[in-house]
Amino acid sequence: MAKKRTISQSEIIELYMNHVLIHNENPKTIYIFAKENNFEEQRFYEFFTSFESLEQCVFKTFFDNAHSILEKSNDYLNFDARNKLLSFYYTFFEILTANRSYVIYALENNKTSLKSLRNLGKLKKRFSNYIEHLNIKTLDLKQERLIKLQDQSLKESAWVQLLITIKFWLDDTSASFEKTDLFIEKSVRASFDLIDVAPLKSIIDLGKFLYKEKVQMN
Template identity: 70%
Template sequence: MAKKKSIKESDIISFYMDYVLSHGEQPKSVYAFAKHNNFEEQKFYEFFGSFETLEQAVFKIFFDNAHDVLEKSEDYLTFDPRNKLLSFYYTFFEILTANRSYVVHVLEENKDQLKSIKTLSKLKQRFTNYIEHLNIKTVDFKQDQFERIQKRGLKETAWLQLLLTMKFWINDTSPSFEKTDLFIEKSVRASFDLIDTSPIKSLIDLGKFLYKEKMHMN
């Protein structure tokens, strides 16, 4: 059988995700993977250097797809930073849910150390750049050094919040992941209230929610 000639990046990603879900593991080699899907091995290397970089690209594409959907919405463009971030979360997790079997397979073994796994490195780059350009208002220290520290801290905190939400979603067994939606709403509201220096009510609300969920899981 003749090898497939017209192979796009999206084709290779689809082949890879299907293989991982069907076999429960990465292909043994790029050669075996290409042969399994009937295309030339060199086509893989036109887009990716390894399976690891392919996996990183998958999560980057999940982000890009969510962001593209939002940027096409006239309503989204009029939102303040808080509601833009909420919209991003809901859209991003809809995309994760549509690909849940793959996402859980990739992240499940690393769910206690999501912050350190390379698979999410490109997602982190995209997401922290997104946070930087949301123009979230923070305390004006009138000093460049403090401003830089504060912006870096804001991006790292936002990234940690996204990771915590992904961990919550992985463990969520509620219908339509309703509890994840609640977690998103409460945690984003609490984080913005903290920036606005009025955190107490929202943090208590979030704390009660997490305590209740922990007791339920135990």
């Protein structure tokens, strides 16, 4: 009897991603998935409770990889909050692009259900925690209740912005996703200008860009 392979969490994720891209469906069962890849079924349960929990870990892993790359850069560590967020976006979307086929499978193929949102649950927790620790300057409120409300609103709006950017990227047909890069730069700048109560020039600029893209797509 062949000896079962020792396998890591990241290897299981990679095997799962390869399976769904080749077969365009989940493995039938965890038992079959483990048997086909010559590892003990119990090893799967050391990391995940189901294929659904594995799918959530995929997007969390994309975030963790992007964050790990950034944390190794001295330039990034010295950036202000705006440029840190910009750097995160560019790095995160490079990783998404490298795995675009899987992201399309996981999100677009399930866009009519709640499954895609569940897939992003752990990513949301990671990203919200990241936003919380960016030390973004906001209004200097004196009441603790208002401060908590403002912080929560900031995290929720940042999450919505990330979802909108992912949707834009999924629909982007430009070479090397150049329009997504432009959208990232304009939307992050606009969001910070709103927080800083700065002039509305960048907001108008973003609006013109989105209107032009909508007209072209139609």
